[in-house]
Amino acid sequence: MSSKVVSDQADGLRRLLAQTRTRVLAFASMGRGVGVTSVAMNLGAALACQGRDVLLLDEHGTGAGTACAAWGIDAAGTLADVAAGRRSLQGAAAHAPCGVEVLPAVPRTPAGCRDPRTLWQGDLILVDAALDREGRLSALAEAADELVLVMQPHAASITATYAGIKHLHYAHALRQLRFLVNGVAEPAAAQQVARNLAQAGSRYLAVSLQPAGWVRAEPHMADARRLRRTVVEAYPGSPAAADCRRIADEMGQWPWRPGASLAPQTAPGMPGKNTAAAC
Template identity: 85%
Template sequence: MSKLVADQADGLRRLLAQTRTRVLAFASMGRGLGVTTMVMNLSAALAYQGREVLLLDEHGTDAGTASAAWAVEPVGTLADVANRRLTLHGAAARAPCGVQVLPAVPRTPAGSPDPRTLWEGDVILIDAVLDGEGQLSALAQAADELVLVMQPHAASITATYAGIKRLHYAHALRQLRFLVNGVAEPEAAQQVAHNLAQAGSRYLAVSLQPAGWVRAEPHMADAGRLRRTVVEAYPASPAAADCRRIADEMGQWPWRPGASLAPQAAPVTQGTNTAAAC
């Protein structure tokens, strides 16, 4: 009976959200933890499920970004779409797997549009950039969920917990998710997830929900050389299977009351000529 009530409550929240578009922001507390690769793979997995996916990249189009990794060239940016200089289809580039990629350089809160008003697809994933103080952009704050990507070693665990504290005090976050990347043994990842969730609850009163784990992939470099994600190039690999599992579970995450991590800027009026995971 409790599950039925929970499902009914979640369905009501979806109706009240007045949109079918889910916005998920991904970030990491440090370089080299695989957040961009993870966002690309999850985007590809979602696209292969038949979802319409938009990847907003706050890193721009330089080396190491989703645009560079997929070898696609967006014509414009999210700002161009918000200011009606371009339609979203005209500004974004489409990756081989069907994901639309659009640079979204962080802007001031007053200048950050709600991407739901510009695009009516299924899922928007944000490859988020933290500022010099470790805080989220206004665009990432407006997401429905924040997912921190980490690795199962001491330095990453310590940095992630410290980053969670900063985010909690900067944005009054009460809930976020974390994903463990580069896992050798799932049992170890489960222990990391348990310990981190316990620490967040005990010392910060923050609900830290595990988003899953992805096993280390020895052919990651080969996929990159082919300008593909592991999900696209090696779908039978354990890492690809992990990404597909997470992408499937993401669709089951409850819609939380409030619908965003922080108060959103005033919505941008949608034009008449507007416009698809690893």
């Protein structure tokens, strides 16, 4: 029996044992300006266009630069409100035109929110994660099934990302994570960055670094922001939108590695289905 068949069977068994269809993916960056919120929003839009139920938890709140502000939508509550039973998730979340539900989730959300699958059981929960002052993950991001670090293909971002990986490795005993290269001019250069970073992580940190793909630079990004849409929504024929759709497709093939509670309970009044609009 080939190693690939054994791997596929093991992954299928992990999915069965997880007792949930919901995957939690956290996105973070080592520094400002690399586009982590834009990446999370565009991937969310691409997934919603595939008919997936997507919840985006934003640990940056609702101010300028957040998902709610970028989409021009308002949330009636927060993740803490939902966890405390003050609001249902449907009543608290803001609803983006593409069908993604957005819920603010500050880093100090109570410990009861560590696994958001206890509150919502759709297809994917994306966490736009905020690191604390010491560069550590929130409890919500730490418990995610996958951590994806967003970086750009220039020396400063690569150096900061590697230093951040080293810090996260020792702070959280992380043995594996993924990274995504954003704002790429040439895919070949992004592939070289991915290979170098993966080799460095394996050689010097004993951390498995898996590339999550790349997103090409989008000249119409400012126009999409003015329209309060993601590039995937506003310019679906653009190279960046195609990259996001490709990554969204590949995410379904990532090995199933549940990081939090394996047997979530659905709370009353907190349905897992999303009413997605056409994209």
